[in-house]
Amino acid sequence: MSNSSAGQSAPTSKDVARLAGVSQSTVSYALSGKRSVSPDVKDRINRAIAELSYQPNSGARALRGRKSHVIGLIMPARGRFDRSSMMMFVLHIAATARSYGYDILIVTEDEGPDGIRRVAKTSLCDALIIMEIATADPRLEAIAAVDIPGVLIGVPPGREGFNCVDLDFAAAGELAVGRLTRAGHTRIGLLIPRMSSTQDKNFPDRLIAGARNAAAVQGTGGGANSNNDDVVTVIRPEGTYEGVRKGLAELRSHQPSLTGFICMMNPFSPYHALTAGGLDVGATTGLIAVCDHDEAENLPVRITNIDPRREEVSRLAVARAVELVETGHSGATPVQLIEPLLIERDSVPDRPGAATE
Amino acid sequence: MSNSSAGQSAPTSKDVARLAGVSQSTVSYALSGKRSVSPDVKDRINRAIAELSYQPNSGARALRGRKSHVIGLIMPARGRFDRSSMMMFVLHIAATARSYGYDILIVTEDEGPDGIRRVAKTSLCDALIIMEIATADPRLEAIAAVDIPGVLIGVPPGREGFNCVDLDFAAAGELAVGRLTRAGHTRIGLLIPRMSSTQDKNFPDRLIAGARNAAAVQGTGGGANSNNDDVVTVIRPEGTYEGVRKGLAELRSHQPSLTGFICMMNPFSPYHALTAGGLDVGATTGLIAVCDHDEAENLPVRITNIDPRREEVSRLAVARAVELVETGHSGATPVQLIEPLLIERDSVPDRPGAATE
DNA sequence: CTGAAAGCGCTTACAG
DNA sequence: CTGAAAGCGCTTACAG
Numbered sequence: 148m149s150n151s152s153a154g155q156s157a158p159t160s161k162d163v164a165r166l167a168g169v170s171q172s173t174v175s176y177a178l179s180g181k182r183s184v185s186p187d188v189k190d191r192i193n194r195a196i197a198e199l200s201y202q203p204n205s206g207a208r209a210l211r212g213r214k215s216h217v218i219g220l221i222m223p224a225r226g227r228f229d230r231s232s233m234m235m236f237v238l239h240i241a242a243t244a245r246s247y248g249y250d251i252l253i254v255t256e257d258e259g260p261d262g263i264r265r266v267a268k269t270s271l272c273d274a275l276i277i278m279e280i281a282t283a284d285p286r287l288e289a290i291a292a293v294d295i296p297g298v299l300i301g302v303p304p305g306r307e308g309f310n311c312v313d314l315d316f317a318a319a320g321e322l323a324v325g326r327l328t329r330a331g332h333t334r335i336g337l338l339i340p341r342m343s344s345t346q347d348k349n350f351p352d353r354l355i356a357g358a359r360n361a362a363a364v365q366g367t368g369g370g371a372n373s374n375n376d377d378v379v380t381v382i383r384p385e386g387t388y389e390g391v392r393k394g395l396a397e398l399r400s401h402q403p404s405l406t407g408f409i410c411m412m413n414p415f416s417p418y419h420a421l422t423a424g425g426l427d428v429g430a431t432t433g434l435i436a437v438c439d440h441d442e443a444e445n446l447p448v449r450i451t452n453i454d455p456r457r458e459e460v461s462r463l464a465v466a467r468a469v470e471l472v473e474t475g476h477s478g479a480t481p482v483q484l485i486e487p488l489l490i491e492r493d494s495v496p497d498r499p500g501a502a503t504e
Numbered sequence: 505m506s507n508s509s510a511g512q513s514a515p516t517s518k519d520v521a522r523l524a525g526v527s528q529s530t531v532s533y534a535l536s537g538k539r540s541v542s543p544d545v546k547d548r549i550n551r552a553i554a555e556l557s558y559q560p561n562s563g564a565r566a567l568r569g570r571k572s573h574v575i576g577l578i579m580p581a582r583g584r585f586d587r588s589s590m591m592m593f594v595l596h597i598a599a600t601a602r603s604y605g606y607d608i609l610i611v612t613e614d615e616g617p618d619g620i621r622r623v624a625k626t627s628l629c630d631a632l633i634i635m636e637i638a639t640a641d642p643r644l645e646a647i648a649a650v651d652i653p654g655v656l657i658g659v660p661p662g663r664e665g666f667n668c669v670d671l672d673f674a675a676a677g678e679l680a681v682g683r684l685t686r687a688g689h690t691r692i693g694l695l696i697p698r699m700s701s702t703q704d705k706n707f708p709d710r711l712i713a714g715a716r717n718a719a720a721v722q723g724t725g726g727g728a729n730s731n732n733d734d735v736v737t738v739i740r741p742e743g744t745y746e747g748v749r750k751g752l753a754e755l756r757s758h759q760p761s762l763t764g765f766i767c768m769m770n771p772f773s774p775y776h777a778l779t780a781g782g783l784d785v786g787a788t789t790g791l792i793a794v795c796d797h798d799e800a801e802n803l804p805v806r807i808t809n810i811d812p813r814r815e816e817v818s819r820l821a822v823a824r825a826v827e828l829v830e831t832g833h834s835g836a837t838p839v840q841l842i843e844p845l846l847i848e849r850d851s852v853p854d855r856p857g858a859a860t861e
Numbered sequence: 862c863t864g865a866a867a868g869c870g871c872t873t874a875c876a877g
Numbered sequence: 878c879t880g881a882a883a884g885c886g887c888t889t890a891c892a893g
Binding site: 200208215217231233237242255270387389415444 | 804
């Protein structure tokens with residue numbers, strides 16, 4: 148019943164022109180604004196457009212204008228990824244793209260590097276945004292070889308010649324360690340879920356470096372020359388509950404004095420594993436998660452979190468891609484990092500002797 | 505450096521024709537197979553295509569062929585949705601679409617019904633797939649008004665004239681209650697997270713009806729005329745940990761004899777809330793979750809789950825959309841439901857007196 | 862089995 | 878300030 152009209156073919160700019168009593172080119176110029184059009188004529192055209200509910204054919208526009216106004220979003224290669232945060236990126240990227248007049252096309256891992264070549268060579272996409280790229284990712288090469296611009300979300304090694312945008316993970320590490328040490332937690336465990344080996348070279352190193360750096364700067368209360376490696380201990384457990392539980396148990400058996408924890412994941416498993424292990428998060432034990440707000444709020448204790456600012460990262464990636472398309476891209480640009488934000492909630496208790504600033 | 509080539513414009517079918525020493529139309533026919541081409545000529549064409557790494561321009565193809573080979577994926581309206589499962593749909597839908605030669609374009613909630621009109625009227629998309637549609641969703645009307653086919657994932661009321669595809673939630677309810685009653689659990693709590701009011705009319709009713717039906721059929725051990733409302737008690741808590749905890753606490757205070765639970769969500773919160781409430785899931789208490797495998801495996805006790813079969817639902821939705829496009833759609837078709845699958849894990853213990861089949 | 866030509870619906874010089 | 882015309886790269890009757 149619905150959906151069944153034989154489709155009396157959509158109106159064209161020619162139809163609009165006829166109805167408005169002007170030429171087709173005037174319609175085009177009225178829409179693009181690339182030539183001034185008298186108010187009277189513009190008005191008639193707008194009326195005609197409204198009456199026919201005209202929208203320009205995107206195929207014709209792409210063909211003639213050599214621009215599809217579509218950005219390809221290359222999804223992560225196979226591996227363990229947080230689907231929830233991926234979806235967050237997709238939604239923000241798509242919304243931002245629309246604000247620039249672009250649409251987002253999904254290119255999945257299944258196609259591999261061929262997918263990149265395909266959407267570029269067929270002129271389906273004007274630019275590419277690549278999520279969670281891995282180190283030895285065959286897609287990096289494909290992106291470099293193709294002649295539409297690409298923006299990486301992430302800063303993988305070997306990124307020379309690419310446009311990278313990401314959260315400042317070093318700052319995130321500093322922020323988390325700084326917050327915990329200020330609250331008096333001088334022994335800190337840092338949990339980063341293990342990924343496939345090729346993905347491991349992207350953000351973890353930066354996060355760890357930032358954490359170590361903050362430990363060195365803020366000191367441990369033991370003077371400038373204390374061994375900073377003892378302040379922050381990194382573990383890379385499996386991302387499952389069982390993996391996290393085991394990792395934490397082992398860690399604590401080696402370092403019973405740990406009172407502060409940072410996790411680069413949904414805090415659900417870490418929180419419950421710590422609780423099951425007899426620790427009282429928010430009372431004696433500190434926990435900071437790098438995660439989205441809803442995940443931080445979704446526990447008995449509201450978890451102080453570092454907002455990974457996926458919306459801002461998404462915006463930056465799209466803005467970058469659009470700019471490269473519209474200025475006629477030319478090579479790589481400096482890495483652009485977004486500052487992380489620490490949101491104070493209830494999971495970081497002060498400990499005796501804490502330097503409350 | 506990379507990405508910087510001035511782009512000596514992609515090769516066209518004319519270039520291929522010249523290199524192969526044939527006409528442009530022959531190249532086209534060789535590619536489409538709509539006319540027979542001699543092996544010799546076909547060979548030369550293929551060689552030329554490979555040499556130039558030619559791929560047909562999608563704008564031209566769309567313009568001339570009146571088909572973009574793009575399907576628009578309309579994301580859920582604002583509300584509380586499980587981003588993880590949404591992402592699962594997106595990935596499966598995109599992969600399936602590719603297998604039919606189609607691509608997926610993301611249309612977000614932000615555009616509302618206008619987004620649907622836009623991608624349809626501009627001929628950007630050949631068909632639409634709509635996820636998680638709500639009852640009084642203004643997008644339903646837009647879909648009906650537009651002249652490309654639409655497929656709904658979900659079976660909302662007022663779906664006359666639409667093509668619907670979904671999991672058989674009634675069967676899921678039956679399956680879960682059946683499994684628990686067979687294990688001797690005669691008092692069952694069913695947790696369905698509360699959504700925005702307009703979304704509440706889609707699957708929950710079907711799930712509940714199926715659960716009640718199974719309770720009636722299987723009996724409670726108390727004869728055919730027992731009050732079936734007592735077998736299954738439904739609660740609709742907030743989807744957060746705190747909401748689930750409170751909901752379960754209240755439920756149990758009214759019905760202390762509950763030993764079986766079904767949750768229509770990631771079992772993390774229900775599991776931990778039950779455990780925190782003193783129940784031993786897998787030993788004395790049964791829990792079945794409608795969720796993805798990884799979520800079922802991500803807990804101290806492996807949770808027996810009902811696979812929502814998002815991959816199969818996605819496949820069906822895409823197949824339906826492609827069929828409607830390629831046959832020249834004509835109105836609505838019967839609702840197509842996918843059978844749910846119960847995966848036996850460790851969270852449903854037998855209770856004394858259980859009828860072990 | 863193959864080729865020359867028209868045309869899909871736009872945009873953009875060119876001309877006034 | 879406006880119009881007539883060419884052409885983007887395909888596909889598909891039409892003609893042989």
